[in-house]
Each structure stands twice: as C-alpha cells, then as structure tokens.
Amino acid sequence: MHVPARRHVRLLRHRVRRAVALRSFVRTSEVAIVLLASLTGALVGVIAWGMGAAAAAMHLLLFGIAPQMRLSATSVVASWRLLLVPVLGGLALHGLNRLLRRWRPKPPVDPIEANALHGGRLTLSDAAVVGLQTIVSNGVGASVGLEAGYAQAGGGLASRLGALFALRRGDLRVLVGAGTAGAIGAAFDAPLTGAFYAFELVIGTYSIGSLFPVVASAVAATLVARLLQAGTYAVGSVAPTVVDTELYPLALLVGALSGLAAIALMRGVALTELALTRAIPSSALRLMLGGLCVGGLAMVSTVALSAGHGALHLAFITETPARLLLLLIVVKSLASMVSVASGFRGGLFFASLLIGALGGKLFAGILALIAPPGPDALVMSLVGMSAFGAAVIGAPLAMTFLALETTGSLAVAGLVLAAVAVAGLIVRRLFGYSFATWRFHLRGEAIRSAHDIGWINDLTAGRLMRRDPRTAAASMDLDAFRKAVPLGAATQVVLLDEGGRYAGLVSVAEAHAAPPETGTVGALAxxxxxxxxxxxxxxxxxxxxxxxxxxxxxxxxxxxxxxLGLLTEAHLLRRYGEEVEKRRREESGIAPG
Incomplete structure (x- = not known):
C-alpha cells in the first residue's frame, strides 16, 4: 500500500473513532443532550423566521397589502383578490400535493403521533412536506396558522439530530419535544408557552429529566427569533396588575362556555369534512370550493383570512359592538372549519386564540348591557383567548403561560388558570379529545395523548413466544403420549391434527392423571x-x-x-412489567433508557 493511501486509511479510522466517541458522549451525558437541544432550538428559531417571512411575502404579493399590515386586519384588499386568490391557491395546493406525493407517498407523521407510536422517529422530508403545505395554505389566505408547520419542522429536525447521535428511545422523545418547544416559543415569542406545549402535547408528561433540554430549546429558539426580528405570532397587550376577586366566577363561566364552544367547533370540522368528501370526491374541487367559501367570508370581514394575528391585536385595543363581535366569531369559525375540512394544511392554534378572545369580549359586552359597566373587556378577552385555546389545543398550562407572557400580570394569570381548568375538564369529560388527537381518532389511530404506547405495539406475541414448543399428534394413544412425554418433561404440549394444524393444548399433568378409557390424547385438548x-x-x-x-x-x-410458538401468561406479564418500569424510569429521568 502506498504511503498516501496508508495516511488516508489512518485518517479515516481516526475520524471514525472520534465520531463514535462523540456519539457515545452524547448518549450518556445529560449535559450533551441539553446542548443538542439548544442547537436544535437555535436552528428552529431560524426556520420559524423563514416560514413566517415566506407567508408574509405571499400576503404582500397576492393580496397587495402594505408591508407593515397584517392580512386579517386590513380593509383595503380588492374584492377580486379576496375571491380569486384563495380559489386559485386551493388549486395550486392541490398541484403541490400531487408533486409531494410522488416524492413522499406516505402521509407525514405528526410529532405527537411520532412520540406516541414511533419512539420519536420523524423525518426531515415530513417536515419539508408539512412546511410547504402550511406556507402555501396560509399564504393564499386560508384560515389556518403556521404553528403546525413550525412544530413539524422543530420535531423533524430534533429527531434527525437525535438519530445521528443514536439517542435512546426516551431521550429521542424528549428531544423531539424540545424541538417543538422551540418552534412554539419562537412563533409566539413565549418560551414558557413553548416549553409547556411540549410537556403537555408532545412528550405527554413532565419530569425533571426533560425540563432542561426543553427549556434550553425554547429559550434558544425565542432568542434567535428575536435577533432576527421574526415577529411571527407575538401577542402583546397591557392588562391590570390587580383584578377584583368577583371576576373569578365570571372566569369560570367563560371557561365552561369555551369548553362547550370548542367541542362544537371540533365536531363541526369533522362533519364539514365528511360532508365535503361525500359531496365532492375530487380533492382539487374541494380545495377550490374551500377557498371560495373563505373568500366569500372575507368579503364580510378579512378576519376570515390567514391565522388572524392582526385581528387579535385589534380585538385587544379597539371597542367593538356586541353584534359585530358575534359576526366576527361566526365568520372566523366558519372560515376555520371550511379551511381545514376542505384540505388546507395548518392548525387551529391561533384561530382558537382569536375566536376565544372575541368570545370573551362579547361576554363582557353582554354583561355590560345587563349590569353596566360590566367586567373589564380586555381581561375577559384574555380569559376567553386562553380558555378556548386550551379547550381546542389541549394544553391548559401552555395557555396559562401564554397569558402570563402576553400581559406580565400574575393576577390575570390566576383568572386564566381557573378558566382553562374548567374548559379542559369539560372537554375531557364530554368529548375526550383535543383537536390533534380528534384528528388522529378520525383516522383510526388510538391516540389520546403523546404518552409512549408504541412500545406496546412492538411488544408482540411473535416476539415473546417460545419458538420450539413440544408438539404431539392429537390422534396419539394416551399410553403412548405418557411414554413420549413423561412428567416433568414439559408443562403444556401443543396438539396437531393430521394436516399439521393446531388442534388444542393439553396439560402433561392432566394427561398422566386421566383414566385409561380416555383413548387418545386429543380428548383432553x-x-x-x-x-x-x-x-x-x-x-x-x-x-x-x-x-x-x-x-x-x-x-x-x-x-x-x-x-409458530407458545406464549405463557407468566412470561408475558413479566416482560410487560419490565417494559412499563423501563418507560417509567425514562419519563422520571432517574435512569437512562
């Protein structure tokens, strides 16, 4: 071998050893996983900025709005644009979907689904597919937010990095949660909101072990988004630092109404989707019809368009008559239902915040008519925003922290906590799903949360069985069976018929205790x-x-x-218990997975 070739081989071996050592360090070091989560968060902050900028550029180009305007808050869009852009946008999305299916025929795996069923395994191609679909959907004015794309990108990137370092199943699930925490934190300029979104929806539990990487990712992503001046979904308002205790019963009532309204919205999406699918088999026509409906609703109010960021800002700072508030709630709800049901890609996260804020303000306005001056409309808007968001999204603590980070008021956060608890309880008892898990249910997936149930599906009878069970012919004479299988040689014997098929199971002890007139061993099967x-x-x-x-x-x-084999109940229970204990230790962080 020539000297340069030998040097090349030595260099290659050295690099391999370094790579193996690095992977081993990351797999066994909690600090390394936190650093990996921080890197994930920083990258996700850049992605969130890019996605938000792309959608905003589409709004400027397609709807002709001013650079500093938000689509849902503008009133100067030409009527032909309001109708034409969503319709042609639906057709364009259909064409994009066909191209993406050729490249990625399998439907994308959601981060919640990945953590529940697949041990946190996601692909960057899924993130790219969902990201493109959400940007186009939001960019053409469909009433969906980009948060689904943000979360998919964060989870996909985290899963890819975790796979490169061969992280254990538990660590990979936490890292995927950290990626989504960074995505939501960057999207709303709210790191605590992002962190508890990950705990409640993507990881499924809170533990000390998962706290550090999740918080590190959320903070890193938020800081990067601020440096880039992303300004994605940042919600800002000024709320009182002290609230009257008499507002607590009103907050509880708002929470109850929000829970019932959220159930109606989620069921409305499912019924609308079913009706459209049955009436219009063509996905292209469904998307175009959905775009036409959104455009028609936008003719009434531009609150129907896009996520609704600008409209939410106006809801906090402007006085609005009760009739107009009710109209805006109906317009936004219908636009969101039709957008999701017709096939536009995106989430109801921000739409639920807007609908809830308008509902809380309407509640305050009605009480002001009944018993002037009524409660503080801004406080009720914040309570309604958080309660309705918690009911739809299924993350009560995340919504509470969103209110806290929005206002900086602990007093308002207390009201919000009471409201989201009631809203969450009503949805849990009367419906049982968040919007994400409801969509999984409609697809036939038995997912109620992100708790890891994928290992149960992996722990199958085929993996646990003993592959060499003792067998005998069912037609064998009982005396011959006793001679062939003496006591102590086996506990159970599998019986086969003349064709070699399963014919029953016999206990060896029972066969030896049976009376002579029994005949064949098959009689004891x-x-x-x-x-x-x-x-x-x-x-x-x-x-x-x-x-x-x-x-x-x-x-x-x-x-x-x-x-194929034989499985005993004792072995099954032992292996199941071992796996349960392993997952419990992973989630608690008291031992590596």
Whole structure:
C-alpha cells in the first residue's frame, strides 16, 4: 500500500473513532443532550423566521397589502383578490400535493403521533412536506396558522439530530419535544408557552429529566427569533396588575362556555369534512370550493383570512359592538372549519386564540348591557383567548403561560388558570379529545395523548413466544403420549391434527392423571379456538389470556393455524412489567433508557 493511501486509511479510522466517541458522549451525558437541544432550538428559531417571512411575502404579493399590515386586519384588499386568490391557491395546493406525493407517498407523521407510536422517529422530508403545505395554505389566505408547520419542522429536525447521535428511545422523545418547544416559543415569542406545549402535547408528561433540554430549546429558539426580528405570532397587550376577586366566577363561566364552544367547533370540522368528501370526491374541487367559501367570508370581514394575528391585536385595543363581535366569531369559525375540512394544511392554534378572545369580549359586552359597566373587556378577552385555546389545543398550562407572557400580570394569570381548568375538564369529560388527537381518532389511530404506547405495539406475541414448543399428534394413544412425554418433561404440549394444524393444548399433568378409557390424547385438548397471532400486542394478549382463563396460549400464523410458538401468561406479564418500569424510569429521568 502506498504511503498516501496508508495516511488516508489512518485518517479515516481516526475520524471514525472520534465520531463514535462523540456519539457515545452524547448518549450518556445529560449535559450533551441539553446542548443538542439548544442547537436544535437555535436552528428552529431560524426556520420559524423563514416560514413566517415566506407567508408574509405571499400576503404582500397576492393580496397587495402594505408591508407593515397584517392580512386579517386590513380593509383595503380588492374584492377580486379576496375571491380569486384563495380559489386559485386551493388549486395550486392541490398541484403541490400531487408533486409531494410522488416524492413522499406516505402521509407525514405528526410529532405527537411520532412520540406516541414511533419512539420519536420523524423525518426531515415530513417536515419539508408539512412546511410547504402550511406556507402555501396560509399564504393564499386560508384560515389556518403556521404553528403546525413550525412544530413539524422543530420535531423533524430534533429527531434527525437525535438519530445521528443514536439517542435512546426516551431521550429521542424528549428531544423531539424540545424541538417543538422551540418552534412554539419562537412563533409566539413565549418560551414558557413553548416549553409547556411540549410537556403537555408532545412528550405527554413532565419530569425533571426533560425540563432542561426543553427549556434550553425554547429559550434558544425565542432568542434567535428575536435577533432576527421574526415577529411571527407575538401577542402583546397591557392588562391590570390587580383584578377584583368577583371576576373569578365570571372566569369560570367563560371557561365552561369555551369548553362547550370548542367541542362544537371540533365536531363541526369533522362533519364539514365528511360532508365535503361525500359531496365532492375530487380533492382539487374541494380545495377550490374551500377557498371560495373563505373568500366569500372575507368579503364580510378579512378576519376570515390567514391565522388572524392582526385581528387579535385589534380585538385587544379597539371597542367593538356586541353584534359585530358575534359576526366576527361566526365568520372566523366558519372560515376555520371550511379551511381545514376542505384540505388546507395548518392548525387551529391561533384561530382558537382569536375566536376565544372575541368570545370573551362579547361576554363582557353582554354583561355590560345587563349590569353596566360590566367586567373589564380586555381581561375577559384574555380569559376567553386562553380558555378556548386550551379547550381546542389541549394544553391548559401552555395557555396559562401564554397569558402570563402576553400581559406580565400574575393576577390575570390566576383568572386564566381557573378558566382553562374548567374548559379542559369539560372537554375531557364530554368529548375526550383535543383537536390533534380528534384528528388522529378520525383516522383510526388510538391516540389520546403523546404518552409512549408504541412500545406496546412492538411488544408482540411473535416476539415473546417460545419458538420450539413440544408438539404431539392429537390422534396419539394416551399410553403412548405418557411414554413420549413423561412428567416433568414439559408443562403444556401443543396438539396437531393430521394436516399439521393446531388442534388444542393439553396439560402433561392432566394427561398422566386421566383414566385409561380416555383413548387418545386429543380428548383432553383445551383452548382449540383460543389462539394468538404473531402481531397481537401485549395489552391485547393479556385480555385474551384473561378471557380464556389460560396459563399458556399457542401462537398461530392465521387462518392456516400453523403453530409458530407458545406464549405463557407468566412470561408475558413479566416482560410487560419490565417494559412499563423501563418507560417509567425514562419519563422520571432517574435512569437512562
């Protein structure tokens, strides 16, 4: 070998050793994971700035608004633009979707779904798909926010970095949560909101171990967004530092009304989507019709367009008659329902904040008519914004911190906490889903939160079974069976028919205790119709064991009933308990995963 070639080989080996050492350090060091989360947050802050800038540029170009204006707050958009841009935008989104499906035929995996089912595994291609779809949808005026794209980008980037360092399942889930925390923190200029969004929605639990990387990412992303002057969804208002205790019963009532209204909105999206799908099979026509409906509603008020940032700012600082507030709530709700149901990509995060703020202000206005002067309209707007947002998004503490970071008022945060608790309780008891998990439910996914249930699906009968069970022919004479399988040689024996198919299970002790006139061993067969399939997960298998009252069950290949193995209930319970303990320790942070 030539000298340059040898040097090249030595250099390559040295680089490999360094890479392996670095991966080992990150996998075993809590500080390294925090640093990795900080890097993720900084990158997500740049992405949030870029996505927000792209959507704003589309608003300027397509709707002709002034550079410093927000689309939902302007009143000078030409009527032909209001109607034409969303319709043609829907057609353009359909074309983009077709191109993206050729490149990425599988539907994107949401960060919540990834953490619940796939151990935090996401792809950057999913982030790119969702990001492009949300930018186009928001840019053409559909009543959706960019927060879904932000969260997807943050989670995808975090998952990719975690995979490069071969992080354990628990650490990868936390890092994905940290990525979404940075995304939401940068989007709203609110790091605490981003952090608790991640805890409540993406990680599914709070622990000391997950606190440091999540907070590091949220703070880093927010600081980068501020340096870039992203100004994405930052919500600003001035609220009183002291509130009357008499406002607490009103806050509880606003919370209850917000919970009921949120259920109506979420069910309305599902019913609208079902109706449109049945009436219009073509996705292109559905998107164009959705754009036409949004444009028509924008003719009534531009509050129907885009996420509604400018409209929310106006809701905080302007006096609005009760009738107009009710009209704005109806317009925004219908626009959001139609946008999501027709196929535009995006979230209801910011739309729910706007609808809730308008609802709280309407509540204050009605009380002012009944018993002047009524409660502070701004305070009720903040309470309604947070309560309705918590009911739709499913993150009560995140919404509480959003109110705190918006106003800087602990007194208002106390009112908000009471309202979001009531709203969340009503949705939980009467509906059982947030908007994200409701969408998963409609797709057939059994996801109620981001708690890790993917390991249960991975823990299957096929993985746990013993692959070499003792077998015997069901037609074997009982005396011959006793000689072939003496006591102590096995506990259970699988019986097979003439075709080699499963014919039941027999206890060796019972076979040796049976009277001579029994005949063949097949007469003692049990559990002929109680079997497991290789893909039966641990939870379903435990239910089958309980229903069969069996100590062991045979795993067969399906209709052919070919025996693959034998699984005992004791082994299943032991392995399930070990996995539960492992996940508990991962979530608590008291031991590496």
């Amino acid at each position: 049990r559990l002929r119709d109680r079997v497991l399939l290789p893909r039966t997960n641990a939870r379903d298998a435990m239910a089958i064991f309980e229903a069969a009252e069996a100590e062991a069950l045979v795993v067969v290949d399906g209709p052919g009933r070919r025996v």
